[in-house]
Amino acid sequence: MKQRKNKRIGKKGFIKDILMVMLFCFIFAISTFIALTIYNEYKDHTSDIMEDTEAEREIIDNTTRTLMVLDYAFLMVFGGLLLSAIVTAFFIRSHPVLFILSLILLFIVLLMAVVFSNVFEKFTEQPAMANATDSYVIIPEIMDKFPLYIFVAFILVALAFFAKAKTGIGE
């Protein structure tokens, strides 16, 4: 029996991937800030009893180092998710006519990015988060210009989605 090739055009395209990248980065950033804040509070209240021995000091050093690495991990997560979205978009069947529709969806994506960026800013303005805001560099930088980064990500993913020559890939 001849196997039928699935040539159905997906209804969501790459938009779902862009929204997932945004949501995951936002959750990662918020979680990292909360983790560092909680750890700093814990360290401040237990420093007099936790730094007596070498093992305890090592635990504190390792935890601090791990939390600092999350700043760079955010960049890696953002880049990795973007790369996976580009690769996924390249293999989705598409047609250039749908490009106009994607421009309309771009407004929704930008609106979401603006909301995430503003919420993150309000979150980091809280006095309890001041220490975390001073400790990290990459996360506040990306979240501050989140709409611009998401716009660039959208352009790259849309390029992979629509700009396909007749090679047979993703068709």
Next chain:
Amino acid sequence: MTYPYPENITKFSDLMVWSNSVVDGWFGIGTLLLLFAVVFISTIQFGAKKAFAISSWVSFLLGIMYFAIGVITGREMVFLIAMIGLSVVWLFMSKE
């Protein structure tokens, strides 16, 4: 930096101006480049010269609209016109 929300949007052009403001003025250039690349690669089967001409004209048409609503400046419009001129010269110079 707190971004403004799209309030008092009555026209589609207002939405474009707002989008341009939240991406630091890169909206017009970014979407024009994307449109150029999509049209160019979609029409590359007709040859590079024709694909370049088609994509230049299509980008120019969108560029006129962007220029009218203030999403791109005169410098980008001059660049688009130069691309059309280049494509016309390229088509005339070809022996096909």
